[in-house]
Amino acid sequence: MAEAYIVAVGRTAGARRGGRLSNWHPVDLGAEVINALIDRSKCDPAIIDDVIFGCVGQIGEQAMNVARNAVLASKLPLSVPGTSLDRQCGSSQQALHFAAQAVLSGTMDAVIAGGVESMTRVPMGATSELPKKNGMGFYMSEEIQNRFGSAPFSQFTGAEMLVKKYDLSKDTLDQFALRSHRLAVSATEAGLFQDEIVPLRMKTATGETTDEIHNIDEGIRFDATLEGIAGVKQIMEGGKLTAATASQICDGASGVLVVNEVGLKKIGIEPIARIHHMSVLGHDPVIMLEAPIPATERAYQKSGLKQDDIDLFEVNEAFASVPLSWLKVTGADIDKLNVHGGAIALGHPLGSSGTKLATTLVSALRAKNKRYGLQTMCEGGGMANVTIFENLQRH
Numbered sequence: 001m002a003e004a005y006i007v008a009v010g011r012t013a014g015a016r017r018g019g020r021l022s023n024w025h026p027v028d029l030g031a032e033v034i035n036a037l038i039d040r041s042k043c044d045p046a047i048i049d050d051v052i053f054g055c056v057g058q059i060g061e062q063a064m065n066v067a068r069n070a071v072l073a074s075k076l077p078l079s080v081p082g083t084s085l086d087r088q089c090g091s092s093q094q095a096l097h098f099a100a101q102a103v104l105s106g107t108m109d110a111v112i113a114g115g116v117e118s119m120t121r122v123p124m125g126a127t128s129e130l131p132k133k134n135g136m137g138f139y140m141s142e143e144i145q146n147r148f149g150s151a152p153f154s155q156f157t158g159a160e161m162l163v164k165k166y167d168l169s170k171d172t173l174d175q176f177a178l179r180s181h182r183l184a185v186s187a188t189e190a191g192l193f194q195d196e197i198v199p200l201r202m203k204t205a206t207g208e209t210t211d212e213i214h215n216i217d218e219g220i221r222f223d224a225t226l227e228g229i230a231g232v233k234q235i236m237e238g239g240k241l242t243a244a245t246a247s248q249i250c251d252g253a254s255g256v257l258v259v260n261e262v263g264l265k266k267i268g269i270e271p272i273a274r275i276h277h278m279s280v281l282g283h284d285p286v287i288m289l290e291a292p293i294p295a296t297e298r299a300y301q302k303s304g305l306k307q308d309d310i311d312l313f314e315v316n317e318a319f320a321s322v323p324l325s326w327l328k329v330t331g332a333d334i335d336k337l338n339v340h341g342g343a344i345a346l347g348h349p350l351g352s353s354g355t356k357l358a359t360t361l362v363s364a365l366r367a368k369n370k371r372y373g374l375q376t377m378c379e380g381g382g383m384a385n386v387t388i389f390e391n392l393q394r395h
Contacts, residue, residue: 004100004258005271006389008041009359010198011254014217014347017120021214021251023203026055026062026118029253030070033114036198037257038075043267045075049108051082052098053255054091054115055351056380057122058084059130066116086351088380089318090280091115092254093354093387097278099258109263114255115352124249124350148286155380158288159246159319160239165287166325170240173320174229177245177344180317181224184341188216192340196363219248219347245320250347254356270393273362276372277303277388284382289322291384292376293329299374299386307332310388311370314361316353316377317342326376339364353377358387365391 010033015021021029030053038045053067067082087094092115099113132138140152151157163173187193199215221228232242264271279299283291292315300306313336315323323342327334340360349356354377361373371394376386 002104002106002260004103004260004275005264006256006273006275006362007259007264007267007269007271008037008257009196009272009362010036010040011196011356011359012200012252013197013215014219014349015214015251016218017249017251019218019251020202021118021200022120023205023207024118024200026116026121027066027069027073029118030066030114030116031073032200033198033253033255034070034074034076034112037112037255041257041267041269043110046077046079047110047263047266048076048080049111050102051080051112052095053082053084054087054095054354055084055117056086056088056091057117057124057126057350058086059127060122061118062116062122070116087383087385089316089348089350090354090377090379090383090385091351093358093375093377093385094280096256096258096355096358096387097280097385100275100278103258103260103263106260109266110257110259112255112257114253114355116253117349117351118251119249119349120251153285153288153381155288155318156235158286159241159321160236161287162289162321162325163240166328168240168321168324172324173240173245174226176320176324177229178224178226180338180341180344181221183339184217184220184345185222187340188220192367193217196359217346219250220345241319241321245344247318247343247348250349252347252349252352252356254352254359256355256358272366272393274390274392275387276390277386280383280385282383288380288382289318289378290325291382292322292326292378295384295386296326296330296374296376299388303388305372305388310372310374311336312339312361312364312368312373313337314357314373314375316348316357317344318348318378320344322378354385358389362389362391365389366393369394
């Protein structure tokens with residue numbers, strides 16, 4: 001039976017908007033991750049069959065097929081193609097699924113899946129707002145408006161809808177945000193991110209490389225307190241969520257190298273992990289962020305695994321209400337969830353977050369000598385991908 005194996009993972013340390021990676025062109029960020037995957041696997045760059053990158057803001061510096069441009073900026077030969085996709089926040093998780101499907105089919109043997117997003121240089125919403133302002137229309141067609149109403153789909157509205165539907169108190173949201181920072185601090189201080197992070201030299205505003213290394217997630221608040229988090233102003237009037245209980249705007253890139261048995265033999269390497277299951281599910285685009293709940297249940301049904309079989313979970317912390325509502329419905333053990341912190345502390349670089357979470361989850365499974373990890377994330381339009389990984393390096 002064909003299998004899809006992961007042989008290398010990597011991510012940049014997250015950087016705040018206007019922060020330590022703001023002078024990096026996103027194409028070059030993607031290229032650095034590609035180069036790191038080649039170095040870490042020690043594979044011949046010429047055996048890579050394709051590069052599939054997720055990216056949400058495919059405009060400006062991230063336009064014109066950012067995946068292919070990252071290939072051109074990397075050490076890969078020109079014969080390696082690249083393609084870019086947008087499944088909103090799940091873009092690079094979907095890139096991973098497409099890569100796995102390619103190697104499972106045997107049409108390809110080695111594929112790099114990843115993503116990149118510079119939210120400093122290509123602001124969130126640019127792909128819809130800039131065309132709208134320049135007379136090129138808006139994505140909500142008449143038929144969509146007839147079906148769902150004329151109000152644009154909003155993640156902020158959806159996040160607050162989850163708060164109300166699942167009766168989440170502001171204190172619960174604030175406590176969860178503090179947990180994210182404290183777990184990220186613990187993981188950082190213990191060196192648990194060291195092997196997964198691709199260190200980068202910082203650049204000046206004119207693009208010159210400096211000697212200063214960026215290798216620690218910039219968004220982590222090492223001095224976070226509940227009082228400080230609780231004092232942040234609500235995002236929406238009358239709501240409970242704040243910037244402190246939402247994911248941080250972030251610059252970053254990430255990727256994984258996926259191969260089949262033929263690819264393993266070509267590289268001559270032992271796999272890190274195996275992709276046990278992958279699926280995606282559509283759901284209500286208005287509440288939008290609830291999709292991970294039914295998608296997780298469907299993944300159990302399709303994979304043959306039960307919740308008790310899963311050792312670690314990664315549920316993207318787009319807002320604290322997303323993993324908290326997921327926990328409330330699934331009844332999963334919170335001690336297995338986002339064990340090294342999540343996007344509230346580490347940042348959410350949109351199209352890069354899927355393989356960023358995969359990198360952290362696979363690394364956590366190895367560090368804790370656990371077998372199965374499940375990853376899911378909410379996505380614009382009301383969707384959710386689910387991936388279940390099996391750690392193959394248990395001892």
